[in-house]
Amino acid sequence: SRKVVILAKLFSAALTWTLCYFSAFLITLYYSKFFWENTRVQNLWLAVVRVWIFGIFMLSLLIFGEVLFKSSYGGLLWSGLIFVAMIVLNNLQTIAKFDPLQLVTINMDLLTGKLAITKVYLPLGVSFGLIFLLATSSIRIFNKKQL
Numbered sequence: 001s002r003k004v005v006i007l008a009k010l011f012s013a014a015l016t017w018t019l020c021y022f023s024a025f026l027i028t029l030y031y032s033k034f035f036w037e038n039t040r041v042q043n044l045w046l047a048v049v050r051v052w053i054f055g056i057f058m059l060s061l062l063i064f065g066e067v068l069f070k071s072s073y074g075g076l077l078w079s080g081l082i083f084v085a086m087i088v089l090n091n092l093q094t095i096a097k098f099d100p101l102q103l104v105t106i107n108m109d110l111l112t113g114k115l116a117i118t119k120v121y122l123p124l125g126v127s128f129g130l131i132f133l134l135a136t137s138s139i140r141i142f143n144k145k146q147l
Helices: 002-035 044-069 072-089 107-112 117-144
Strands: none
Touching: 002 044, 002 117, 044 072, 044 107, 044 117
């Protein structure tokens, strides 16, 4: 079925992203522990997972764009356009707290303890909702398109 094609593409992209991201993270973590033994960082795993979730969000955005425009280039342009829109919206205080871009832009405040953990729940929830919405929309659009 066509649903399987979209889910397999999303799963394989997410698996690749996960393996590469966590490999790089573990190498960096080992490197840091080796050279700086007394380093303590607050909320490290939460910060790491937030960047990973943002990557999954961008992958679902890319796949949605590819289905919508029937090309890889269309998907890349779509993802880039939405990313720029998120940067612009991130400057508006009323919208910034919902922006998935918050997952990757305020990590230093989270790591240093300047940001309360409760401030990350809203962008996380929005990101999860958008990942689900983009995946289901990709499936619905792909089911309606002729091959």
